Amino acid sequence: MTFTTRFAPSPTGPLHLGHAYSALLAFDLAQAAGGTFLLRIEDIDRSRARPEWEAQITDDLRWLGLDWPHPVMRQSDRQAAYDAALDRLWAAGMLYPCTCTRRDIAAAASAPQEGAPLLGPDGVIYPGTCRGADRNGLRPRDAVLRLDMARACTTALTFTEEGVGQTGQITTMPAQMIAEVGDIVLARREMGTSYHLSVTLDDAAQGITHVVRGLDLFEATAIHVLLQRLLDLPTPRYHHHRLTRDEHGKRLAKRDDARAIALYRDAGETPQDIRARVGL
Numbered sequence: 001m002t003f004t005t006r007f008a009p010s011p012t013g014p015l016h017l018g019h020a021y022s023a024l025l026a027f028d029l030a031q032a033a034g035g036t037f038l039l040r041i042e043d044i045d046r047s048r049a050r051p052e053w054e055a056q057i058t059d060d061l062r063w064l065g066l067d068w069p070h071p072v073m074r075q076s077d078r079q080a081a082y083d084a085a086l087d088r089l090w091a092a093g094m095l096y097p098c099t100c101t102r103r104d105i106a107a108a109a110s111a112p113q114e115g116a117p118l119l120g121p122d123g124v125i126y127p128g129t130c131r132g133a134d135r136n137g138l139r140p141r142d143a144v145l146r147l148d149m150a151r152a153c154t155t156a157l158t159f160t161e162e163g164v165g166q167t168g169q170i171t172t173m174p175a176q177m178i179a180e181v182g183d184i185v186l187a188r189r190e191m192g193t194s195y196h197l198s199v200t201l202d203d204a205a206q207g208i209t210h211v212v213r214g215l216d217l218f219e220a221t222a223i224h225v226l227l228q229r230l231l232d233l234p235t236p237r238y239h240h241h242r243l244t245r246d247e248h249g250k251r252l253a254k255r256d257d258a259r260a261i262a263l264y265r266d267a268g269e270t271p272q273d274i275r276a277r278v279g280l
Helices: 017-032 051-063 079-091 102-108 174-180 195-205 215-230 261-266 271-278
Strands: 004-007 036-041 095-098 144-147 157-161 168-172 185-187 210-214 237-241
Touching: 004 017, 004 210, 017 036, 017 210, 017 237, 017 261, 017 271, 036 051, 051 261, 079 095, 079 144, 079 185, 079 195, 095 185, 157 215, 168 215, 185 195, 195 215, 210 215, 215 237, 261 271
Parallel strands: 004 036, 157 237, 210 237
Antiparallel strands: 095 144, 144 185, 157 168
């Protein structure tokens, strides 16, 4: 199978040095393997996605020397695929509607059982308040839908890690998923999907064999492996890379406009200068 990887930014702000590192690393790995590098636009958050940011993303990536096949996949075009997966999981009894607000969840989780973690890879671990909700009939539209982790994860989850930190076969047991991840959201009212569901389906649809992304997503990988199993999708290999940090050790984020690639370009730096800055 041809080595295929991707860079999948959200058009909600400028690309910064951390994005440059991730995109360049994925591109370099694909080039070295004689494979394919793909660009995907993750724009499921329509309230924040902007066409001008998407245009800036492609302009910055081309300036860095990257190229990719066309057309580019956009998540905003793939709601039908997300709906089909949600229908399948609903029919299997894996989902339930949730009416809890963030305040409800925070209040219920404010006094966790002794030794139980409060936060997981999907944020505050859901206390299960709506787990007994009606799951009969057709899947409700325009509703928050959660995955019943105890029903969904009954055997160990395994993937191959090739990046920094832990490498080799990584295994997560069902008890760990239930206690430390909990009933994650797979559909949001305003989106009709979620990051976890979309990224899993999109990677499979694009034939991604190697997922290259930041170490901050390492803990979420077991969620994606579980969804791959539930939806009969292949599990790619994973390469989680180090995070790019500022001089205070803080991870760069979209709000770090001072480190936007466009500003370095305007200051006269070259793509080779950017590679040197990120250590490639």
